[in-house]
Amino acid sequence: MIPQGQAVGLKEWAVAVEALKQGKQILIMRKGGIREETRDFQVESDSFYLYPTYEHQRKELIKPEFADRVDDRAPEWSGEQAEIGCYAELAEDILIETEEQLARLKPFHIWTDRLAEERLKWKRTKPLHVMLLRVYALDEPVRIPVLNEYNGCKSWIGLPESLHGAPRRPVLTDEAFVMEANRIREALEQK
Secondary structure, three states, rough: OOOOOOOOEEEHHHHHHHHHHHHOHHHHEEOOOEEEEEEEEOOOOOEEEHHHHHHHHOOOOOOOOHHHHHHHHHOOOOOOOOEEEEEEEEEEEEOOOOOOHHHHHHHHEEEEEHHHHHHHHHHOOOOOOEEEEEEEEEEEEEEEEHHHHHHOOOOEEEHHHHHHHEEEEEEOOHHHHHHHHHHHHHHHOOO
C-alpha cells in the first residue's frame, strides 16, 4: 500500500514507457511481481506516474521494430536517479484468460509473442491484466533519486509528493485515444 500523500508510481519497462509516451501503444500487461504483497496484481490506483525500469527488459523480448530502443534508453539509467516523464490514467482493466484473446492483442503492443505468452502462462489460474492507459507527457521530466524501496519485482511504488500536479499534456487527442481503445475492444470481441 502506498503511504498517503505520496504520488503513486507504476513500474514498467523503460522501452514500454517510451512507446506509451510516443502514442505507439496504449496498453500494458500485468500479472504481478514476485514481491507483490498479495503475490497477485491488483490495481492500487486509477492514476499514477510511470516509473521506467531497466531490470528485466531485453531486446529479444521486444518486437524488432522497437528492440533498438532498449539500448537507446539504457544510458539514461545511472542507478542513482530515475526520470519520470509520464503520467497515466487507467481507462479500463481488461482480464485476459486465453491465448486466443492474447493473440488478438498482438498488433497493439511492442512485446514479442514469447513474452506475452509467458506473462499469460505465469500463475495459470490468474488472468492477465491488460490495462488501457490514457497517457500524459510531463511538460518537463522530473528526476528523482532511486530509493531502495523502488527496487525489486513489485508493480506499485510511492514516489515523492513533489510530483503531484506536474504540468502535463495528453499524448493522444481524445479522439485518437477513443479510436485506439475501440480497436482493441473490437479485436477482443472477434470470434
